[in-house]
Amino acid sequence: MLQQYFIELGEGYGDIYELVELMKTNQNRLHRTFIFSSNTNRGQAISLAAAFQPAQDSNFMPIYICREGIKQVDDKKSKRRVLFENAAEEVGQEPICIELKHSSEFADHRLFYQYITGILRLNHLVPPLQ
Numbered sequence: 001m002l003q004q005y006f007i008e009l010g011e012g013y014g015d016i017y018e019l020v021e022l023m024k025t026n027q028n029r030l031h032r033t034f035i036f037s038s039n040t041n042r043g044q045a046i047s048l049a050a051a052f053q054p055a056q057d058s059n060f061m062p063i064y065i066c067r068e069g070i071k072q073v074d075d076k077k078s079k080r081r082v083l084f085e086n087a088a089e090e091v092g093q094e095p096i097c098i099e100l101k102h103s104s105e106f107a108d109h110r111l112f113y114q115y116i117t118g119i120l121r122l123n124h125l126v127p128p129l130q
Contacts, residue, residue, distance in 0.1 A: 004061045004126050006113040011069025016080045019064055020087040027091040029053045035095045038102035046070035048084045
C-alpha cells in the first residue's frame with residue numbers, strides 16, 4: 001500500500017538549500033512541488049515542499065517540507081521562496097500553491113500532516129492509497 005510521509009527539514013535558510021538540492025539530485029523521482037500558505041495575525045506563513053516518487057519497489061512516497069519558516073507580510077516574495085520557485089522551474093516543475101490551516105490549529109504535527117495528505121489526495125496531487 002502506497003503511503004505518503006512528510007519529512008521535516010526545518011524552517012531556516014539552509015534547509016531551503018537542502019530541499020533545493022534534493023529536488024535537483026532526484027529530479028527523475030520528483031513528483032510535484034508545493035507552496036503551502038497559512039494566514040496568521042502577522043501575515044502569511046509559507047511552507048515549501050517537494051513530493052518524490054517511491055524509490056525502486058518501495059511503497060514510501062516522501063514529501064520533504066520546510067514548515068512555516070517563511071513569513072510573508074505583503075505581496076513581495078521572500079528570497080527563499082524565489083530560490084525554491086527557480087529551482088522547481090529548473091527541474092521542469094511549477095509549484096502548486098495551496099492555502100491551508102496553520103499547524104498551530106492542530107493538537108499534533110502528525111494531525112496537521114494527515115490534513116495536508118488528505119487535501120493532496122482529494123485533489124489528485126498525490127496518488128491515493130492503493
